[in-house]
Amino acid sequence: MISSIFEEQLTIELEKVLLRPITADDAEDLYDIFSDKQVMKYYDRLPLKSREEADDLAKMFMDGLADKTMIRWGIEEKAGGKLIGTCGFFCISEDDKKVEIGYELRRDRWGMGIMSEALGAIMKFIFTRTDINRVEAFVEVQNVASMRLLDKLGFVNEGTLRQYERCRNELIDVTIWSCLRSDGVY
Numbered sequence: 001m002i003s004s005i006f007e008e009q010l011t012i013e014l015e016k017v018l019l020r021p022i023t024a025d026d027a028e029d030l031y032d033i034f035s036d037k038q039v040m041k042y043y044d045r046l047p048l049k050s051r052e053e054a055d056d057l058a059k060m061f062m063d064g065l066a067d068k069t070m071i072r073w074g075i076e077e078k079a080g081g082k083l084i085g086t087c088g089f090f091c092i093s094e095d096d097k098k099v100e101i102g103y104e105l106r107r108d109r110w111g112m113g114i115m116s117e118a119l120g121a122i123m124k125f126i127f128t129r130t131d132i133n134r135v136e137a138f139v140e141v142q143n144v145a146s147m148r149l150l151d152k153l154g155f156v157n158e159g160t161l162r163q164y165e166r167c168r169n170e171l172i173d174v175t176i177w178s179c180l181r182s183d184g185v186y
């Protein structure tokens with residue numbers, strides 16, 4: 001059962017960053033990340049416009065943890081304690097034994113291997129601490145960085161969902177990626 005992990009210690013220490021649950025105090029750093037148009041370019045939600053929206057976002061992540069519908073870790077730099085991104089899973093299906101992942105990083109920290117390390121640790125967490133069988137990700141076809149990241153982490157591209165969802169007022173193509181327990185990567 002995945003529900004038991006919500007009561008456990010969730011902090012994960014990596015070489016340069018700590019992965020730990022998001023709190024209300026993270027709102028300012030979340031605003032910096034989620035108000036950046038480049039970070040939000042491939043998201044189906046608009047960049048944040050105010051600190052209040054960042055407070056709501058922090059609350060959404062905290063509520064998701066409290067009601068056991070998602071775990072979103074904050075990615076905190078060990079040097080300085082700044083929150084530079086988030087990653088985690090949601091759309092938890094106990095029946096199908098699957099979850100969907102999401103992740104984003106401050107633009108000035110891109111290309112340094114940080115998300116490879118963070119998301120790799122989350123994948124290991126999922127396959128060692130839960131009985132989840134399938135981890136999936138939906139990525140816009142133009143989001144090269146995200147697809148490269150998933151490929152590197154052992155995900156398989158299962159194809160393109162044509163005109164799958166409305167984003168920025170148009171119907172866009174989305175690629176679907178998965179990593180299965182039986183793939184044996186983690």
Ligand SMILES: CC(C)(COP(=O)(O)OP(=O)(O)OC[C@H]1O[C@@H](n2cnc3c(N)ncnc32)[C@H](O)[C@@H]1OP(=O)(O)O)[C@@H](O)C(=O)NCCC(=O)NCCS
Pocket residue numbers: 038039040042103104105106109110111112113114115116117138139140143144145146148149152
């Ligand atoms: C996607 C994202 C999280 C990647 O994080 P990151 O820490 O920069 O990724 P990494 O440095 O660990 O790189 C992972 C791989 O992708 C490659 N990569 C990273 N950015 C790339 C880019 N812009 N173009 C091509 N490849 C890229 C890296 O070279 C690396 O591959 P390699 O080890 O073979 O060289 C980051 O670009 C981001 O926050 N984007 C905006 C939010 C977003 O799109 N989230 C995903 C929604 S589906």
